[in-house]
Amino acid sequence: MSDRTLAALALVPVPDRGRRYSATRRVRWGDVDRRGRLRLDALARYLQDVANDDTRDAGHDPMAPWVVRRTGVRVVSPPTLLEDLTLTTFNGGIGSRWAERRTSITGDRGGHVETASLWIFLDPSTNRPARLTAEFLDTYAEAAMGRTVKARLSHGRPPDGAERRAWPLRSTDHDPLGHVNNAATWAPVEDELDRRGMVPRWAEVEYGDAIGPTDEVELFSTLTAEGTVAMWLVTDGAVRASAVAGSS
Numbered sequence: 001m002s003d004r005t006l007a008a009l010a011l012v013p014v015p016d017r018g019r020r021y022s023a024t025r026r027v028r029w030g031d032v033d034r035r036g037r038l039r040l041d042a043l044a045r046y047l048q049d050v051a052n053d054d055t056r057d058a059g060h061d062p063m064a065p066w067v068v069r070r071t072g073v074r075v076v077s078p079p080t081l082l083e084d085l086t087l088t089t090f091n092g093g094i095g096s097r098w099a100e101r102r103t104s105i106t107g108d109r110g111g112h113v114e115t116a117s118l119w120i121f122l123d124p125s126t127n128r129p130a131r132l133t134a135e136f137l138d139t140y141a142e143a144a145m146g147r148t149v150k151a152r153l154s155h156g157r158p159p160d161g162a163e164r165r166a167w168p169l170r171s172t173d174h175d176p177l178g179h180v181n182n183a184a185t186w187a188p189v190e191d192e193l194d195r196r197g198m199v200p201r202w203a204e205v206e207y208g209d210a211i212g213p214t215d216e217v218e219l220f221s222t223l224t225a226e227g228t229v230a231m232w233l234v235t236d237g238a239v240r241a242s243a244v245a246g247s248s
Contacts, residue, residue: 011074011114012092014104018143020090021054027083027107038079038111039190040200044071044183047103047115050087058139065122068182069098069151072116072204079111091140093149097121097129099140100149118151153206155242158220158232167219167233169211179210185233189243192221192231203245211240 014020031042056062079085085107092102098120105113123130158164173184185205193200211217211233217240220232228246232239 011072011116012102012147014088014102015090015143015145018090018145019058019140020088020143021050021057022086022088023050023053025049025085025087027079027081027085027111029081032081033190033194035199036081037199038083038113039186040073040203041183041186041190043073043105043113043115044186046085046087046105047071047101047117048183050089050103051101051117051119054089060135060139065124065127066119067122068117068207069120070118070153070204070206071182072202073200074114074202075200076112076114077110078199079105079107079113080109083107083109083111085111090143092116092144093147094132094137094141094144095149095151097131098149098151099132099136099144118149120151153208153242155206155230155232155239155244157239158230158234159222162220162222162230162232164218164220167217169213169215169217171213174213177210179212182207185211185241188219188233189231189245192219193229193245193247196223196229198229198245198247200245201247203243205241205243207241209238209240211235215240 025046027038033039052062085105087103087105089103092100101117103115120129167188173180175181215235218234222230228244231243233241
């Protein structure tokens with residue numbers, strides 16, 4: 001893992017004060033790969049669900065306009081089929097217009113995953129980043145314990161010579177917002193790692209822009225000198241999402 005990626009995945013521990021919310025999920029057949037390991041795209045769905053559940057439980061609007069900018073995952077021990085998981089989520093850091101949602105996942109069979117997602121708050125009338133509300137800060141700021149986070153993207157563009165192949169979109173990839181759902185963006189990460197015979201132990205996805213239902217998408221990938229896989233989802237020459245991942 002590179003120094004940059006280590007910094008991005010510097011996951012803060014569960015705080016001893018401030019709001020924490022926990023929910024449970026059972027790993028089902030549709031969530032695992034052929035080895036019985038919880039896939040990253042299924043994990044991403046769990047993260048979306050527990051975030052929405054927490055928002056609703058806190059009395060906030062579950063339809064408030066937040067968009068994910070970056071998600072990092074560290075798989076300490078992969079959860080497996082039919083394992084019961086406890087997901088504990090809390091605020092790991094704050095910016096002026098965004099916040100980090102940390103989620104710690106533990107299973108009754110030893111599964112353990114740590115994640116951090118950076119979400120940007122939007123003004124619903126302009127779809128531009130907006131300052132965090134007093135309501136949000138009153139609920140979530142204490143758990144961050146003064147930590148600040150940045151929203152800058154860092155993966156860059158595909159290098160010359162990167163492998164490329166078409167990545168066809170499916171109707172099931174899209175959500176009511178009219179673009180590829182965040183969780184579906186993890187499917188090409190799983191696919192590319194499996195194609196290279198790698199089981200992910202850590203990964204980070206960045207979201208530069210939305211992918212629409214009629215977009216023609218290409219998946220660029222390359223194996224770095226550090227033994228990690230870098231990937232980019234590209235439409236009309238523009239990087240819409242990117243990822244770095246490794247198996248150690």
